[in-house]
Amino acid sequence: MSSVVYDNTAEDPRHRTVLVTGDNDFASVTDTVAVIAERPQTPMWWKIAFAISSLLALNLLLLIGYLFCVGIGIWGNNVPVGWAFDITNFVFWIGIGHAGTLISAILFLFRQRWRTGINRFSEAMTIFAVICALVFPTIHVGRVWLLYYVFPIPNQMWMWPNFRSPLLWDVFAVSTYFLVSLMFWYMGMIPDFATFRDRATNKARQWTYGILALGWRGSNRQWLVYEKAYLILAALATPLVLSVHSVVSFDFATSQLPGWHTTIFPPYFVAGAIFGGFAMVLTLAIPARELLGLKHIITMHHLDNCAKIILATGSMVGYAYAMEFFTAWYSGNPTEMFTFLNRATGPYAWAYWTMIFCNVVSIQIFWSKKMRTSIWSLITVALIVDVGMWFERFVIIVSSLHRDFLPSSWGMFTPTWVDIMTFAGTIGLFLTLFLLFLRYLPVVAMAEVKSVMPEALQDFEEHRPIGDYWGDAPKGHEERKKEMGGDKR
Numbered sequence: 001m002s003s004v005v006y007d008n009t010a011e012d013p014r015h016r017t018v019l020v021t022g023d024n025d026f027a028s029v030t031d032t033v034a035v036i037a038e039r040p041q042t043p044m045w046w047k048i049a050f051a052i053s054s055l056l057a058l059n060l061l062l063l064i065g066y067l068f069c070v071g072i073g074i075w076g077n078n079v080p081v082g083w084a085f086d087i088t089n090f091v092f093w094i095g096i097g098h099a100g101t102l103i104s105a106i107l108f109l110f111r112q113r114w115r116t117g118i119n120r121f122s123e124a125m126t127i128f129a130v131i132c133a134l135v136f137p138t139i140h141v142g143r144v145w146l147l148y149y150v151f152p153i154p155n156q157m158w159m160w161p162n163f164r165s166p167l168l169w170d171v172f173a174v175s176t177y178f179l180v181s182l183m184f185w186y187m188g189m190i191p192d193f194a195t196f197r198d199r200a201t202n203k204a205r206q207w208t209y210g211i212l213a214l215g216w217r218g219s220n221r222q223w224l225v226y227e228k229a230y231l232i233l234a235a236l237a238t239p240l241v242l243s244v245h246s247v248v249s250f251d252f253a254t255s256q257l258p259g260w261h262t263t264i265f266p267p268y269f270v271a272g273a274i275f276g277g278f279a280m281v282l283t284l285a286i287p288a289r290e291l292l293g294l295k296h297i298i299t300m301h302h303l304d305n306c307a308k309i310i311l312a313t314g315s316m317v318g319y320a321y322a323m324e325f326f327t328a329w330y331s332g333n334p335t336e337m338f339t340f341l342n343r344a345t346g347p348y349a350w351a352y353w354t355m356i357f358c359n360v361v362s363i364q365i366f367w368s369k370k371m372r373t374s375i376w377s378l379i380t381v382a383l384i385v386d387v388g389m390w391f392e393r394f395v396i397i398v399s400s401l402h403r404d405f406l407p408s409s410w411g412m413f414t415p416t417w418v419d420i421m422t423f424a425g426t427i428g429l430f431l432t433l434f435l436l437f438l439r440y441l442p443v444v445a446m447a448e449v450k451s452v453m454p455e456a457l458q459d460f461e462e463h464r465p466i467g468d469y470w471g472d473a474p475k476g477h478e479e480r481k482k483e484m485g486g487d488k489r
Contacts (some may be wrong), residue, residue, distance in 0.1 A: 005282055006484050009304045009373055022296040024449050029297065033072065034199055036292050042439065043080055045291060050435045056428020063422050071271075074418045081401045081413035086140035087251075088393045089423050092276075093133035093430075094248055095269070095389060099277025100126030100242055101181050104188070105237035114305055116448040121288065121437070122281050123185040128433040129280075130178045134428040135169065166250040166298055173247040177240045184233045190216050190226070192442035245273045252396065258339040259400035262327060268320035275313035275359070276389035278306050282382035286375060288438065291303045297444055300373050307372040310385065317392075318360040335405055343399045347412060351395050358388020363403045371451045472489075 008021050020029065067074060077084050100122035107115040141147060148160055150171050161168045193209050194216035200206035216222060246266035282303065290300040328336040337477040343352045362384045365371040372378070403410045437443070450456060 004270065006301050007303045009369070017114075017301050019117065019299070019301065020449060021299050024296060024453070026453070026455055029444075029449055029453070030195060030199075032293060032297065033442055033446050034196060034462060036438070036443060037196065038199065038201075042422045044293070046435060046439060050432065053428045053431035053435060056425050057432045058428075059421060060135075060425025060429055062345075063418060064135075064423060067139055068144060070170075072140065075292060076284070076414050076416045076419050078413065079412060080404065080409050080411050081398055083397050083401065083421040083486055084413050085394075085415055085423060086136045088390065088397050089426060090133050090140075091248055091269075091393045092130045092390045093136075093426065094245060095276045095393075096280045097129035097133065097177075097181075098245060098270075098273035099128040099183070100124070100129075101177075101237050101241050102274055102277065103281070104184055104233040106241060108234045109238060113452045114302055116445055116452055117294075117302050117306050118281060118285055118306075119448070120188065121434075121443050123188065124401065124434065124437045124441075125182065125280060125284060127178070127185055128430050128437075129450045130174065131410075131433065132430050133175065134178070135429075136197055137167075142306045162411050163310065166247070166254050169247045169250060171464035173240075173244045177244045180233065180237050180240055182394055184230075184237055187226075187229060187233065188445055188448075189442055190214055191218065191447040192445065194218065196442065196447060201213075205291065219430070223386050234295075242270055245269045251267055257400055257404055258333070258336045259396070262324065264323055264327065265322055269318065271313050271316040272389065272392060275310060275317050278309050278313070279385035281387070282306050282310070283386060286379045286382075288443065289354060292438070292443065294444065299451060303375075304369075304372045304376055307378060310381070311366040312462075314359060314363040314385070321356065321360065340404070342403055343395060346399065346403065348395065348402070350401045351391050352399065355391040355395050358384045359392060362388070373452060374384035399486070 008018050024032075072086075075085065100119075103115050103119045103122045107119075109314070137143060138147060138240075149159070150168060152161055161171075190213055193213035195211050197206055197209035200209060201486070203220055246269065249265035249269035252260035253262060255261055285298055285303065289295050324342050328340045331337075343349070362381050365377060365381065397411050
């Protein structure tokens with residue numbers, strides 16, 4: 001790679017944007033990605049980050065052990081605020097897990113080729129975020145040894161779960177989403193595992209990546225089967241992206257509590273999840289491309305598109321915030337109206353206005369292309385949105401619970417140090433898993449990135465598989481190919 005073009009965001013309707021910048025070919029893409037996992041010496045930044053994140057993850061394990069010994073009285077939960085940090089964290093992490101599958105499945109079905117640079121680590125982000133989310137339904141039940149009651153397991157007492165409960169719907173929706181996302185992620189890595197296996201310089205790596213590659217040899221028949229399976233999994237995952245957070249929103253919407261009982265919750269939660277998920281994609285992608293030398297694969301075009309999606313979904317979220325107030329006023333229900341006025345002017349108004357600033361005001365700078373192509377503005381807004389999405393869940397849950405129908409039952413929630421450190425522990429768990437992924441697995445889908453490069457034209461005429469995607473080549477690359485010296489066959 002002799003030169004790297006960092007800004008490829010020009011929108012020329014006659015040509016598609018070049019997705020891999022610089023003078024790269026198939027071999028240089030393989031080298032760039034594979035070298036990250038093949039380095040004999042682990043980078044110092046990775047060691048420092050891993051030490052901090054693994055300490056936080058260990059802290060999470062210790063706090064869960066403490067919780068099992070003492071009970072959930074160590075949290076700040078009380079009456080009437082029976083759900084607080086635990087469910088806030090659960091909904092937050094589930095939302096973070098949405099962007100990865102969206103990029104992989106929905107953008108794949110819509111033939112959005114720019115997804116190839118960021119889909120792999122977005123899928124990894126999904127898996128790790130859902131693992132963090134699953135911690136909270138497990139530990140917040142109090143008597144964790146009775147958790148198996150939520151699963152439809154035959155037992156001697158002939159007791160079955162209450163299938164009418166939205167909490168049970170969570171179990172099925174989230175576990176199904178996790179399994180499909182895990183299969184999607186793993187299957188996409190099989191060709192890249194084979195590349196790692198073939199480049200391995202010792203038996204341990206060859207053996208490990210050889211098992212993970214499942215005997216992949218890259219034959220035409222294997223590619224055809226692979227592409228069919230990938231398409232089927234994308235079709236299965238797409239409705240899950242839309243359904244999982246809708247089901248999570250039913251936890252609230254099917255209740256009678258003012259502030260929760262509203263039909264806008266499913267689309268509002270899905271838009272918010274995609275919004276927060278893409279913010280987390282930017283939060284992870286920007287440092288990763290800088291530290292791992294991936295600027296020519298994760299280009300400004302990818303970051304610009306993510307910023308546009310954040311602006312679009314953030315506008316939907318802002319509209320939902322306004323519609324909640326309108327619906328409360330239009331209902332004529334004084335309790336409902338009070339709940340929303342209390343959110344904006346009550347004891348938790350600071351949390352509400354933090355949410356509004358982070359999720360509605362801060363993203364407005366993305367109307368400017370200059371801001372969408374500035375690394376510092378992108379990472380700053382992405383971090384602000386991450387914070388804002390956590391506060392959104394906190395506002396929905398706590399502000400509705402602490403003042404409901406009867407003033408005699410009102411109360412306040414104050415988090416304890418265990419609440420705060422448990423949330424910090426999940427961040428540590430998430431980062432630990434993500435750092436291990438960066439160090440040992442293919443962080444970019446090499447096979448898919450190669451399919452959108454000019455060199456993919458070599459087999460385009462001979463191989464047009466199902467979906468017309470893998471062998472396709474973007475328009476405009478023909479001109480670039482000529483500039484690079486023509487056909488290299």
